[in-house]
Amino acid sequence: MQRYYFDHNATTPVSREALEAMLPAFTEIYGNASSIHHFGQAARHLLDEARKQVADALGASAEEIVFTSGGTESDNLALLGGAAGGHLVTTAIEHPAVLQTAGRLAGWSCVPVGPSGVVDPDDVRKALKSDTALISVMHANNELGTIQPLAEIVKLGVPVHADGVQALGKIPVNVRELGVAMYSISGHKVGAPKGIGALYVRKGTKLKARQFGGRHERERRAGTENVAGAVALARAMQTHVDTEALRDRLEHAVLRDIPDAHVNAAGSPRIPNTTNIRFDGIDSDALLIALDLRGFAVSSGAACSSGAPEPSHVLLAIGLTREQARSSIRFSLGRGNTADQVDALVGALAESVTHLRKLSPAYV
Numbered sequence: 001m002q003r004y005y006f007d008h009n010a011t012t013p014v015s016r017e018a019l020e021a022m023l024p025a026f027t028e029i030y031g032n033a034s035s036i037h038h039f040g041q042a043a044r045h046l047l048d049e050a051r052k053q054v055a056d057a058l059g060a061s062a063e064e065i066v067f068t069s070g071g072t073e074s075d076n077l078a079l080l081g082g083a084a085g086g087h088l089v090t091t092a093i094e095h096p097a098v099l100q101t102a103g104r105l106a107g108w109s110c111v112p113v114g115p116s117g118v119v120d121p122d123d124v125r126k127a128l129k130s131d132t133a134l135i136s137v138m139h140a141n142n143e144l145g146t147i148q149p150l151a152e153i154v155k156l157g158v159p160v161h162a163d164g165v166q167a168l169g170k171i172p173v174n175v176r177e178l179g180v181a182m183y184s185i186s187g188h189k190v191g192a193p194k195g196i197g198a199l200y201v202r203k204g205t206k207l208k209a210r211q212f213g214g215r216h217e218r219e220r221r222a223g224t225e226n227v228a229g230a231v232a233l234a235r236a237m238q239t240h241v242d243t244e245a246l247r248d249r250l251e252h253a254v255l256r257d258i259p260d261a262h263v264n265a266a267g268s269p270r271i272p273n274t275t276n277i278r279f280d281g282i283d284s285d286a287l288l289i290a291l292d293l294r295g296f297a298v299s300s301g302a303a304c305s306s307g308a309p310e311p312s313h314v315l316l317a318i319g320l321t322r323e324q325a326r327s328s329i330r331f332s333l334g335r336g337n338t339a340d341q342v343d344a345l346v347g348a349l350a351e352s353v354t355h356l357r358k359l360s361p362a363y364v
């Protein structure tokens with residue numbers, strides 16, 4: 001059976017260019033970048049080049065880039081290291097890497113987000129306290145794709161951390177223009193392997209290390225550097241995948257062919273690869289499995305805790321009922337998807353939704 005992947009916000013295949021770029025760092029230039037001998041210096045050189053390329057791609061300078069293991073670590077470092085002892089303001093639609101870390105700080109406030117899936121900067125302002133050390137607002141939401149008004153939030157005058165994991169590679173990202181103090185990125189969302197990411201830390205931003213054992217990354221993140229990963233990340237960041245026309249084709253065809261389907265947060269500014277669609281009367285996990293059996297990989301956004309699937313906190317936060325949240329599916333496109341695949345997906349969706357609705361007492 002042919003299989004098609006529409007879950008690029010979960011992870012992406014490693015691109016051929018990134019793979020080829022990183023291979024020498026496994027087998028030929030394998031030194032420890034902290035060693036002073038030839039092997040170490042060769043690895044250091046690769047790492048320095050990668051750091052410069054990542055910085056250039058973000059509009060930053062090399063010493064402002066801290067390599068990490070991925071988005072989760074970058075978010076943890078930004079919050080625990082950048083807001084330590086102070087109050088944090090964040091939003092109800094953040095990734096758990098931010099929300100669950102926020103709960104470990106001295107104090108934090110969570111700003112609600114309406115049906116648009118976009119936070120109102122004025123609500124962020126109202127949540128500020130005299131001891132607010134950091135605001136953390138994602139650049140693009142992983143489930144809805146909605147783009148957050150970072151430039152306006154930066155104007156509030158408090159250092160801003162942005163989780164840019166889902167924005168990178170999909171919309172232009174220039175940290176200097178955005179004005180953020182910190183920005184998280186993750187390699188495996190953009191065609192680099194799992195296990196590499198970075199945190200941009202603007203010069204002068206206070207950041208306490210969260211792991212210890214060496215002076216790596218200018219004493220901001222101890223641990224032998226993942227040189228191969230850094231090289232792959234740098235290479236992957238040089239490619240931009242344009243999927244907007246395919247995403248629009250998918251949305252138009254679904255709304256045309258399937259009754260009672262709704263695009264969540266449709267009118268808001270969104271990254272061009274993501275659409276989150278609600279099918280009335282459908283259980284999203286049943287639809288996900290039906291599509292998987294037909295060869296299409298999508299995401300239901302539901303998190304499984306204690307054995308029972310919980311509806312997505314993002315969809316509940318934008319005002320959907322539990323039933324509506326549990327009838328929503330995320331489609332995220334990427335390199336490799338084609339118009340033919342999209343058309344085949346719409347056909348499989350139409351058949352699966354019709355079949356499941358016949359079985360559903362909730363759909364009349």
Ligand SMILES: Cc1ncc(COP(=O)(O)O)c(C=O)c1O
Nearest residue numbers: 070071072095097142163165186
């Ligand atoms: C918005 C966002 N932040 C953080 C992460 C975590 O990144 P990683 O998988 O690299 O730890 C993800 C991954 O899904 C994400 O979508």
